[in-house]
Amino acid sequence: MLKQVQKIASSLLISSFLLGVLTNPVAAFNVPGFPSCVNPQGTQIASYATGIHGIVGSPEDHTGADSVYQIDSETLMQCFCPENGSGIQTNWLKATSFSQDDIDQFKKMGWVFVPSGAAWGLTDDPYMALNSDFSCKSTGNGGGGGSGGASSNSESGSSQGGVISSLGQVLGLAFTGNNYLFYSLPVLGLAFLSLGLILRKLK
């Protein structure tokens, strides 16, 4: 009985750790990092203050502001900001050299395979695309405008002498936001301990 319960408890513990790992899937290959639409990087290659735009993976048309930034030769980002403020960031990754296995792996992570970027105003190459959400105040100048508006050649400049200039990782703020959890855990522990000791002493 005890062994079974311990097995269950251990399984739960291990599962929760695995859950943490699985929610951040690690690919067998490197997925390049993409900037955020709150501060786009790279060179702006398209900007529409308004209009009807397509979002990859979404069958309907979307109306709003749209900007596209070329990050490097292989990656682009699209920042779409509709009038209701529910923005969509689309990360584009050129898939010219991808094998079918690579494409399948990306698909498992939520990416959409686009056989040709030509229909999307990009080069006639295969692409992988991934959407994510952001919120924006629709101002009619495109999603990000990281350098004071959506002017062409806008580079908000990860190398502009400021806080950071190269790759790195923002390690997290303390995992402590939930005060209820933080204070209830030791209370729960004490309760369990008391119960355990009481049961042990009972005759």
Added chain:
Amino acid sequence: MSRLAFSKVFIFLALICFVLTAFLYYQRNNPNRLAFNTNQKLSNSKSEIKENPIAIIIDGINLNLPIIPANITNNNWQTSNIGVSYLSISPKPGETGNSILYGHNWTNLLGNLTKVQPGEKVIIVYPKNNIKNFLVEYTQVVSPNDISVLAQTKDKRITIYTCTGFLDSKRFVVVAKEV
């Protein structure tokens, strides 16, 4: 036998709770959690405003907190338990560039930041009641690896961030521009 078994189970669960509490406490106070990659080339921005900001107000979420200047010492990002940290090497709020403000997602700090919506007003208070007004332009949940949100800009903006998501695995970022 059964009673003894249950006793052991409860003691085992108690042990798990205490271990998790210790883990949470460690996470809560670990300054390294705020650090960037150690091999960063950091530089100070040239500041025209002499005084540091002293408070941040976001009426929409009933937030009124002191601002505490923070430095990076031995790759540890200073944090505050009583207010919002302002990264001193970033431009001061209201200056050209990207001013970085950050804080724990504790209830008494930036726990409600995730409720902020674009269009909301953010007030940065300087000494002598000088204020700078900002309007929230964007919010987004980003990966901790996405340091682009901290990159410098040519506009006048503040970037406020805190933790969110499962096991604080993501960052909730608010970008507001001066009006």
